[in-house]
Amino acid sequence: MSEKLLVCRAAVLGAGVMGAQIAAHLTNAGVDTVLFDLAAKEGPADGVVLKAIGNLGKLSPAPLASKSLAEAITPANYDSGLELLKGCDLIIEAIAERIDWKQDLYKKIAPFVSPTAVLASNTSGLGINKLADVLPEELRHRFCGVHFFNPPRYMHLAELIPAKTTDASVLEGLETFLVTQLGKGVVYAKDTPNFIGNRIGVFSILSVIHHTQQSGLGFDEVDALTGPLLGRPKSATYRTSDVVGLDTMAHVIKTMADTLPDDPWHQYFKSPAWLDALIGKGALGQKTGAGIFRKVGKDIVVLDLEKQDYRPADRVAAPEVVEILKERDPAKKFAALRASAHPQAQFLWACFRDLFHYSAYHLKDIAETARDVDLAIRWGYGWSLGPFETWQAAGWKQVAEWIAEDIVAGKAMSSAALPDWVFDGREGVHGAEGSYSPARDAKLPRSSLPVYKRQRFPDPVLGERFAPGETVFENEGVRAWHDGDGILVISFKTKLHTVSDKVLSGVQEAIAIAERDFRGAVIWQPKEPFSAGADLSGALGLLQSGDLKGFDAMVANFQATSQRIKYSLVPVVAAVRGLALGGGCEFQMHSARTVAHLESYIGLVEAGVGLLPAGGGLKELAVRASNAAGPGGDVFAELKKVFETIAMGKVSTSAVEAKELGLVRKDDVVAFNAYELLHIAKQEALALAERGYRPPLPARRVQVAGEVGIATFKMLLVNMLEGRFISPHDYEIATRIATVLCGGEIDRGSLVDEDWLLRLEREHFVALAQMPKTQERIAHMLKTGKPLRN
Structure with a gap:
């Protein structure tokens, strides 16, 4: 029986963007949560946190499931609030990505952490074992890394990173809590820089940047190619970078450069000159209103490196490349991409080749199995297939040969050889029996932790089948x-x-x-x-x-x-x-x-x-x-x-x-x-x-608001009509809605049955449906997917 993590109260340390949103999601889940930050220099001591909580209601997408939940978060500061930590069962540290700051904070809070509490660092890539060094002995077995992806309410992925000293039962308890209480997909990562999701995901972005430069394609053109056409989010590559923040992007690239000196791809771990120039100008992407893309009035413009200026974002995927990408058979699709002379097709093949090469080369160091990599990329980056699934679907052996040919020909980003297991006669890394683990040289099944028995159809990777019932x-x-x-x-x-x-x-x-x-x-x-x-x-x-x-x-x-x-x-x-x-x-x-x-x-x-x-x-x-x-x-008060x-x-x-x-x-x-x-x-x-x-029992005595209710609703509607907030047809529809809700033109307080109300619904529905303006609205919705105000 694995140990249960009983969380009555949680604390989040750090009220920055991530910390505040993690606190919000814990609160969504009904967890009593304390949010900490530094004491404010002026005003109330909890001012920093109070401001962060106030800001949660303004963010989009909304971190809180209901704005009213903001009041449930308890604000605190490190100077006067540390006593509150004693009652917390789970403490998530989410301060800035500096190892010295994090370690100083751990020393400060250690005396206040309860002997059964779990302490986790929400770091996106710092060493978990190094962080654990400063902890007192009795806390080390209850410490690990937990990396939420941004925004934490919506992103399914949470990476769990054990330290050498973490107890297995602590990890299992935390995993169970994350899965059921917070709704996460948990992937175990090894303690390597950037873990799994960002290690592979950011490399993918770096390879796209490199090949964009090599091929001379525009940023808008690349986004047209690397979004939904590849089963990836609409924000594709460069727009995603704008959303994440170009300064954050540069910071993650620098972390890779600083912490991975021996990586065979190390020469590519640097921000391109144009990225540094944008950051220098304060154009950090969406948060500053300008980055690689910018909105001018209703138009979107994009940075053009040749002109050193913005131009209309109007370059698209070439029709012949779109045709290749529409091919249902992945093997034929990849063969066509590699064979095509079109620069866009060559660009896509090169990006896939280098992503596959990097993922295979590093699989053994960063993850236990190929499944962990594919799920991390799908759940953390929103791709429909992970890198190994994409490779396997395209024909493992053939693609492996092509990658090897390109490495020998000096076309790949690195000359590092593919690992031997790639060529051991396998058809892929995923199968019905599990996913390949290079460390154990075997296919490992999914976790047998009891919490997963609750998932009748977990998110399958390629080659997995669940009985359909x-x-x-x-x-x-x-x-x-x-x-x-x-x-x-x-x-x-x-x-x-x-x-x-x-x-x-x-x-x-x-x-x-x-x-x-x-x-x-x-x-x-x-x-x-x-x-x-x-x-x-x-x-x-x-x-x-x-x-x-x-x-x-x-x-x-x-x-x-x-x-x-x-x-x-x-x-x-x-x-x-x-x-x-x-x-x-x-x-x-x-x-x-x-x-x-x-x-x-x-x-x-x-x-x-x-x-x-x-x-x-x-x-x-x-x-x-x-x-x-x-x-x-x-009744009217309830209907209102x-x-x-x-x-x-x-x-x-x-x-x-x-x-x-x-x-x-x-x-x-x-x-x-x-x-x-x-x-x-x-x-x-x-x-x-x-x-x-x-x-x-059948509702035979339904008390209705009747004609008085209808008249009262009409008064509200007339004001809206006269103020031009609604159109005459909106008024017509809303009046009929009011008529049905109030039980029709009968005395207030009358008792009717369900059949009476159903008949009213039907009569007014059929009457509206015959009106030309309604039929225009239906046709417009079917054609465009958007409502028409007529």
Whole structure:
């Protein structure tokens, strides 16, 4: 049994950008957190930290899952607050990257650290063993490195770096905490400069810089080649450098130069002259408004080295190179890149070749297995495939021969030979049995730590397969399957998991099967999003062909499916991550319980396409308002909280905010690790079943706000219309939303049933759908993916 890390309270030392955001994410996870920094020279002693906490609400993307969480962070300083450390179980040091400063701080805090607390340094590349040298003997076995990637709330990767003295049980406890409580993907790195992610990731950037210079391509051209076309983020290479900060970039390069004198690629570990020049001018990238790229009005301009000035950023990937990159077969793609005479293709081959060469040469020193390298790059840099996966997919032996040829011909960045294991007859480094470890000369399986049993489908590397479960029912819209644990899993098969008529009939059929043969059901998608909502193109088709009857029947069937979820005789749990919009949001509203991943973006967005929610969403909000108000209570006050959310089509920026918006219930569950979502949802379904689950009784006495409520909402809307905050069509939509939420033009306090509210939803939905302005909005959304304000 591995030791558990019990974290009642945590401390973060250093309220800089990283420290404050780590404190924010601990707070997101419900950990009582103290944030430390130096005592302020003027004003309150905790002034430095108070300013940092205040700044968290201004950052984008938001470090806090809800702005209100900022108040939960306790500010402290090193002069008067060290007593607070005694009650902390986990202490994360995140001060500036200077070994002498860190060591001085450790000496200062050591007397206040509890005998069971874990101390971890969030360094991006300093020596962990060296840092441990100054610690008292009794603290050394509880010290290690933990490297969060920026921004810590969103980046999945956390590197764990043991010191020679770290206890295995301490590492296992911390790993378990990071995985489940903070939602991280943990990779163990050896104590080498920059660890795994930045060692390989920054080398990749350095090789791109080198080959950009060699090939004479523009920075915008390189970004057009090294972004989504390669399965990497839109910010590609140079825009990423601007976002990270050119000064940070130069600092990391300098760290590599200073700490890796014997690296065969050492000559490339220096900032190019243009980078030093930009930093000298104070053009540090996004934070200063100018870097390699700059925004001028609405236009983006890019640095042109020949002109020594900015020019419009308009260079793109050449059509013939785009064709090569679209090739589905990686072996053919790499052969074509290498054979092409086009400078862009030559550039890409050279970048891949040197990345593969570097990764293979250093694998043994920096990581236990090739899996650790690939996952570190995917989770830390957002690539869809890591370097070893890319190489293996392209044909290991052939690519290895090409790299060796280029090394001999003097084309590679370094003349260092590839390690012998590359040529031992292997077809790659990943397989069903595990991933290759040069130190042990064997393929090692994934970690057997109990926390990973919670991941039914962990993030697979190339060559890994996880059993898909046993299919019970399948149609064009859904697949219903199980693992023999009594829970039926319902997964959608449509693009973006939109809700089509086949999905509706599939969900109804699957629930009938679950009631008969299972203890509960979970609606879960193997990949994001949960659901982007109703299938708009199908709906528009029915409207344009004038089939109103068919259109009305489709809406009625949508409502019937939501009601089927709500009144199922076994609990139906919605496991949400990513987008849950429109009908996707309504399905989770009708489930017995929602388990939402922290990064769930939930909203009833129908107003944006000129419609109102009609899959039971407004009905459900009216029922909840009536329940919250209680008999004879003020229903309107409850409706006011959600009206703006629906009329403005607001989408939550986290699962926590979805609760605040009233789209997710207070007692629904927020999960932090996306790969644990299915496990948690199944446990919730089983727990409900264990308690002898019954669906709610039909809502037959729903108290409504009636015509007085509608009139009050209209007054708010008229002011907005006259102030030109909304268009006449927005006014039309919002008035109809208000009408349904308030139960129609009837007396205030009247009692209605769910069918009454569903009929109102349907009538107003069908009426809006027939309006030319709504049809324009739908067509515009389908064409551009953006809402039209008409």
